[in-house]
Amino acid sequence: MSIPLSLSGKVALVSGGSRGIGAATVRMFAKAGAKVAFNYRSAVAQANALADECGPNSCYAVQCNLDNPETGRALVAEAVKRFGRIDILVANHGVWPPDDVAIEKMTEEQWRSTLSINLDGVFGLVKHAVAQMKAQPRNGAAGHIVLISSTSGQRGEAFHSDYSATKGALISFTKSLAAELAKADIYVNCVAPGWVDTDMSAGTLADPKRGELIRRTIPLGRAGKPEEIAAPVLFLCTEHAAFITGEIFNVNGGAVLVG
Secondary structure (H helix, E strand, O other), X not given: OOOOOOOOOOEEEEOOOOOHHHHHHHHHHHHOOOEEEEEEOOOHHHHHHHHHHHOOOOEEEEEOOOOOHHHHXXXXXXXXXXXXXXXXXXXXXXXXXOOOOOHHHOOHHHHHHHHHHHHHHHHHHHHHHHHHHHXXXXXXXXXXXXXXXXXXXHHOOOOXXXXXXXXHHHHHHHHHHHHHHHHHOEEEEEEEEOOEOOHHHHHHHHOHHHHHHHHHOOOOOOOEOHHHHHHHHHHHOOHXXXXXXXXXXXXXXXXXXXX
16 A cells, blocks of 8 residues: 655745755655745746646746845745745755865855855745744644755865855754744754755766765765655655654765764
């Protein structure tokens, strides 16, 4: 007997949904029966193609640059305007500056830019999504929130201290929110991928030396696929995860064990 991972009747908001992990999550949520709003910053063609693929009744793309808390308010409002409510928030957007930068050479501009997108933008989304979840009529659980962190947020990453700082903060944010929102029946979890074959990491993984070194640090010997991250995100938003909150779900081929 099959046990479906259904999101029938739910509305989800996925940030950074036009490519990579975000796009895989949008597709998987739509196939599970959810209506999905997602934002994109500049990938217009990919966003429109994804919305067309999933269908206008199930999917809605919003151009929005989540680089400060206030933009989260606008995105939440746009999703609610289109689909009437928000049951699920997946905060997936983020930047990983690809060049190695020593801390004494890192500019304040790079530091602030990474934090504004990876942390301030997530704060704004969570703040306004939680307010919406608490105010709207119940549809099963009051809400599910999944923050996308990284193994870098757990073990650090030399020469990428800005990125690691933000992803580590999301792990602490998850734990704080899970304790705070449990009585409101809002579940908060975190998925922490390792190396995943996406546009953001393609150049590094394709480099003969760096790519081979990375693969040697992963017990399963390869980078993950976006769908392999989206599937645990989906699980955490279903009734089958009804006793899970505050969890950091590692999806990294075992890399966090040997880092």
